[in-house]
Amino acid sequence: MLWSGDRRAAVLVASGQLVVVAVLLVLRQAVSGAGRVGDVVLVMTRAIQVNQQIGAALQLLQQLQRMARSLTRLRWMRALIRSQQPTGADLTVPDLLRHGIELRGLEFTYPGTEKPVMTDVGLLLLAGATVAVVGENGAGKTTLVKLLCRFYEATAGEIMVDSIDIRRFPLDGWRRRIAAGFQDVVRFELRARETVGIDELTSELDAEADHALFERYAANARRVGRRTGAIIILVLRRFSTVRMADLIVVMDGGRLVEAGNHAQLIAPNGVYAELYSLQAAA
Ligand SMILES: Nc1ncnc2c1ncn2[C@@H]1O[C@H](COP(=O)(O)OP(=O)(O)OP(=O)(O)O)[C@@H](O)[C@H]1O
Ligand SMILES: [Mg+2]
Structure with missing residues (x-):
C-alpha cells in the first residue's frame, strides 16, 4: 500500500510537470505568431485547474499513506495480543469480585x-x-x-x-x-x-x-x-x-x-x- 501510494504520487508529480511543458509549448507558439492569445489563456486556466487537482490528489494520497501506516501498527498490535494469549486459560472472569x-x-x-x-x-x-x-x-x-x-x-x-x-x-x-x-x-x-x-x-x-x-x-x-x-x-x-x-x-x-x-x-x-x-x- 505504501509502495503503490509512492508510485501514484510520483506519476501525479510527473503529470504536473507535463502540464508545465504544455504551457511552455503553447506560449512559444503564441510568441512565434503560430498560436492565438485565446489558446494561451485557455491552456493557462486548464493548467491551474489541473495543478489544483493534482495538489488535492497528493494530499489525499498522503492521508491514505498515514492511514496505511496506522493500520500496519494496528495489525502488528493485534497479532502481538493474539500471540500473548496464555495457554491454559480455562475460566471466565467472574462478574463480581468478592474477596x-x-x-x-x-x-x-x-x-x-x-x-x-x-x-x-x-x-x-x-x-x-x-x-x-x-x-x-x-x-x-x-x-x-x-x-x-x-x-x-x-x-x-x-x-x-x-x-x-x-x-x-x-x-x-x-x-x-x-x-x-x-x-x-x-x-x-x-x-x-x-x-x-x-x-x-x-x-x-x-x-x-x-x-x-x-x-x-x-x-x-x-x-x-x-x-x-x-x-x-x-x-x-x-x-x-x-x-x-x-x-x-x-x-x-x-x-x-x-x-x-x-x-x-x-x-x-x-x-x-x-x-x-x-x-x-x-
Ligand atoms: N519498558 C521498560 N523496559 C525496561 N525497564 C523499564 C521499562 N519501563 C520501566 N522500566 C524500569 O523499571 C523501573 C520502574 O519503572 P516504573 O515506570 O514502574 O516506575 P514509576 O514508579 O512508575 O516511575 P514514575 O514516577 O517516573 O512514573 C525503573 O527503573 C524503570 O527504569
Ligand atoms: Mg510511572
Missing part, C-alpha cells in the same frame, strides 16, 4: 534487561477498595499497574483473583474488566468525547480542580466498588488526593515498603510521612 486481588511474592524483570525492577511484592487489595500507589520516580508504580493489567507476566510469584490464579482467565476477558486513565498527554485523532474517555484526566487542571474532580471520581468509584467489588488503583502525585484512599501503598526501588491508610502511615515518620511533608511544604 479481592492478592499479590504473592511478585517479581518482575523487563524483557531484554537483567535487573529485577520489582522484588517480593506481597499485597492484598480488598474488593471495593480505593488504593493509592505512591513512590519516587522509578519506584515501580507503573510496573505494578502493568502487571495487574497483564501487559506483562510476572517473572515470579502470583496474582490471585478471589483465590484463583489470574493466568487461568483469558487475557481479553480480563482486560475487558479494566478501565485505565493515563497521565501522558497525547492528542488522539478522535472525537472530543472519545478522547476524554482515553486521555489523561487531570494533567491540565490546577490543584483545586484536580482535588474536586478526584473526590467526585472516588465517591462514584466507591459506589460502583460496593456493588461489583471493583478495585480502584490511583497512581497520583498529589497527596491531597492520596490521603482519601482506603489503602496507600508506598513503593521504593521495586519493593513495597509501607502499606496502610493515611493515619497509619503518617505517624511512624517513614517514607510516606516524608513524601507527604515534602509536598505539603512545597
Whole structure:
C-alpha cells in the first residue's frame, strides 16, 4: 500500500510537470505568431485547474499513506495480543469480585534487561477498595499497574483473583474488566468525547480542580466498588488526593515498603510521612 501510494504520487508529480511543458509549448507558439492569445489563456486556466487537482490528489494520497501506516501498527498490535494469549486459560472472569486481588511474592524483570525492577511484592487489595500507589520516580508504580493489567507476566510469584490464579482467565476477558486513565498527554485523532474517555484526566487542571474532580471520581468509584467489588488503583502525585484512599501503598526501588491508610502511615515518620511533608511544604 505504501509502495503503490509512492508510485501514484510520483506519476501525479510527473503529470504536473507535463502540464508545465504544455504551457511552455503553447506560449512559444503564441510568441512565434503560430498560436492565438485565446489558446494561451485557455491552456493557462486548464493548467491551474489541473495543478489544483493534482495538489488535492497528493494530499489525499498522503492521508491514505498515514492511514496505511496506522493500520500496519494496528495489525502488528493485534497479532502481538493474539500471540500473548496464555495457554491454559480455562475460566471466565467472574462478574463480581468478592474477596479481592492478592499479590504473592511478585517479581518482575523487563524483557531484554537483567535487573529485577520489582522484588517480593506481597499485597492484598480488598474488593471495593480505593488504593493509592505512591513512590519516587522509578519506584515501580507503573510496573505494578502493568502487571495487574497483564501487559506483562510476572517473572515470579502470583496474582490471585478471589483465590484463583489470574493466568487461568483469558487475557481479553480480563482486560475487558479494566478501565485505565493515563497521565501522558497525547492528542488522539478522535472525537472530543472519545478522547476524554482515553486521555489523561487531570494533567491540565490546577490543584483545586484536580482535588474536586478526584473526590467526585472516588465517591462514584466507591459506589460502583460496593456493588461489583471493583478495585480502584490511583497512581497520583498529589497527596491531597492520596490521603482519601482506603489503602496507600508506598513503593521504593521495586519493593513495597509501607502499606496502610493515611493515619497509619503518617505517624511512624517513614517514607510516606516524608513524601507527604515534602509536598505539603512545597
Ligand atoms: N519498558 C521498560 N523496559 C525496561 N525497564 C523499564 C521499562 N519501563 C520501566 N522500566 C524500569 O523499571 C523501573 C520502574 O519503572 P516504573 O515506570 O514502574 O516506575 P514509576 O514508579 O512508575 O516511575 P514514575 O514516577 O517516573 O512514573 C525503573 O527503573 C524503570 O527504569
Ligand atoms: Mg510511572
